[in-house]
Amino acid sequence: MRPTVHDIAAAAGVSLATVDRVLNQRAGVRTVTREKVEQAIERIGYVRDVAAANLAKSRVYPFIFILPSGDNSFMRGLEAQVRAAIGRSPVERTAISIVTVPAFNVEALVAALDAARAASPAGVAVVAVDSPDVIAAVDRLRAARIPVVTLVSDLAGSLRDHFAGVDNIAAGRTAASLMGRFLGGRSGPVAVLAGSMLVRDHRDRLEGFRAVMNESFPAHALLPVLEGQDDPALAERLVGAAFAASPEIAGVYSLGAGNRGLIAALKRRQSGQPVCVIAHELTQHTRAALNDGLIDAVLNQDGGHEVRSAIRVLKAKADGVAVIGAQERIRLDIFLKDNLPFDEGSETDLPFEQAGNQEPGQGRAD
């Protein structure tokens, strides 16, 4: 039997209440007594039973998730995953609320973060937009001792506790490496379609992609980055224009959303050599395009894993306990048409695509 609070009380010659006080670092204990207890804890190797503690506390964890609104398959899937977590709330002792803010909008995000702080939750998860104002707002949360986890897109320079997302520089490097090898002997420049340089994940992917293309495949020039604002219509126009201007394009790297537009442009393209296409995020649309051979590879992050990880980490931070580091590393999935997972929409998991309002131009769509 592992030692309990009673054992340490006996060993230290004090009462349960005193033990509890030093265990939970509450005031009102003489230093001598405290040390006596701490030594007893150390000596008998006590580890607290978190389940029992939570039971006694009837602990619930109020968390706030701040996500971009808009018509973006990936983000809507992410939201669905958060809703799934809400469904598990009774079991996991969480009370999660979702706040959506217009994508790429610094002021709205700052306002949401400050509102979250006012609600003093046990933790906040946020898809960050990279900006000094957002950093400041996150740091205000931390100053209020509220744990913060960035989700999908990180916020370097802030005091956030953890980032639940993939290594986006590595993602960009991987995209370049696949692109270069898939192109093999073929020549021609490569186009890059991004959403916005305002978000860290897109910037990181671009950086990684550029680095490896320049190092290892210098024969393929990179065309100027197309910023599609994750808007399918805009993306389609931009890509279509690029195809028209440079018919010899050999590859396209789509590092943001708006892939519906990219796919439409690819379908419309009749002439020219085949293009190698690498995109991000497995959605209904990219999955279909992968199967049709329009897209060669999809790099994906598992939104469900990210959400569950964010919750685990927020809980751990709220309790001040350690996490299994390896379990919280979000892996970059590489999908070819050959290793597509069975469609997850049917049973235990959530659909890749949710119904959503059409708000053109404002979301990180698809």
Add this chain to the structure above:
Amino acid sequence: MRPTVHDIAAAAGVSLATVDRVLNQRAGVRTVTREKVEQAIERIGYVRDVAAANLAKSRVYPFIFILPSGDNSFMRGLEAQVRAAIGRSPVERTAISIVTVPAFNVEALVAALDAARAASPAGVAVVAVDSPDVIAAVDRLRAARIPVVTLVSDLAGSLRDHFAGVDNIAAGRTAASLMGRFLGGRSGPVAVLAGSMLVRDHRDRLEGFRAVMNESFPAHALLPVLEGQDDPALAERLVGAAFAASPEIAGVYSLGAGNRGLIAALKRRQSGQPVCVIAHELTQHTRAALNDGLIDAVLNQDGGHEVRSAIRVLKAKADGVAVIGAQERIRLDIFLKDNLPFDEGSETDLPFEQAGNQEPGQGRAD
């Protein structure tokens, strides 16, 4: 507040003990009473608090992990992950014991399974060898109402509750798809190095690989499969001989272990065109070879994830509760030199490679 046993007792007009009896499907309750209680449960939407139940029971889960012994980096890493789980035992209320048996040895495995059954644990996890005798032994465990999870290599046709491992057919298909595209215009046959056709995972990978190579890249003939018994020395001899016999080899797919031998053979090979090499399992050796450009891609399964998943599933089966399906799907990791994770040996995770005794020929080495 979510409803408790008290609420359902009140709603049904019975006592706590009776509620408990129907909750845990114990005998000694009149059918009328039982139905009354069940309706109350349904009506107020009761869900049992597993943590509280475990606390009351002082429940511990005795689990047995059966792993192949021998000098195999991946398997030793897996064992290290199980040991890490043992380290978390006090927190997770598990009591895990590890049993190792010689690799590819049906009789030894059957004996271990039967011994495990005699110990009547709360669950068994086993790296299966595909054989009717093993299936029978697993089914005996299930007949004794002991949950069984297969780990890494599955056992089709058995009554095992769950498989904690990757989709190996998809893995083989993916390997072929990468191989074909990486080879681009180059011609020449492709060699396959396996461990043993006695294990399901190797057979599945081969099947997937063959299928896609034949469908999509018929220009590349497949040489007869080399069975290296996961033994580095044997693998090196076989691969070296294949290079000598067919200097025009364009690619090698190593779907088992023994990659140390493969890498040695690659280093020794001076002449001929460059070969595209795809291997399985990220170990110290494959990681180095990937960085050196000797290996082009490594397909990997995360042993830590598999072990943790196996434990979660065994617990759930023991408690008769559902699992989050998506969380328990083990992903196939594709590593290029560009998306290698930081070396995990240093901090939160475990080393890729453990020290181990040299037992040539009997392990699924490296």
Add this chain to the structure above:
DNA sequence: CTGTTAGCGCATTCAC
């Protein structure tokens, strides 16, 4: 400053 006591939600003796 420290100790006593009564639960948290559930399982399990025991009586009735």
Add this chain to the structure above:
DNA sequence: GTGAATGCGCTAACAG
């Protein structure tokens, strides 16, 4: 067949 009482390990009033 059914119910009342006790405890799992911990926290939180409330007294002292």
